[in-house]
Amino acid sequence: VVTKVGTDPVIPSDFVLGQNYPNPFNPTTLISYSLPKEAPVTFEVYNMLGVKVRTLLAGETRSAGTYTVSWDGKNDAGVSMPSGVYLYRVLAGSYLASKKMTLLK
Numbered sequence: 001v002v003t004k005v006g007t008d009p010v011i012p013s014d015f016v017l018g019q020n021y022p023n024p025f026n027p028t029t030l031i032s033y034s035l036p037k038e039a040p041v042t043f044e045v046y047n048m049l050g051v052k053v054r055t056l057l058a059g060e061t062r063s064a065g066t067y068t069v070s071w072d073g074k075n076d077a078g079v080s081m082p083s084g085v086y087l088y089r090v091l092a093g094s095y096l097a098s099k100k101m102t103l104l105k
Contacts, residue, residue: 011064012036015095020071020088024102027073027080031088031101034066039093043069046087053081062092073103 012034020029035041043057053075071088073081083105089098 017097024104
């Protein structure tokens, strides 16, 4: 689920990938990101072996603004992932960033 945060017309000046909240989490977590201009956004979750477990956004164009993505701790097949550290990665235009998050059950 992706939601635009607030109705404030302020446009971010830089790409920003926030730390997920809560962290550690169970069963869901929220991750915010900001775009200074319209861009196609791909948002993915990987395990510590570098295997992609979930695609949250797949090249969907978003206008400038701040957004929040939710991850429910499940893979693309809907299977709950085990406790552990996961990486989330956003690719928005030429911007690429990743951070760690911890799923505790």
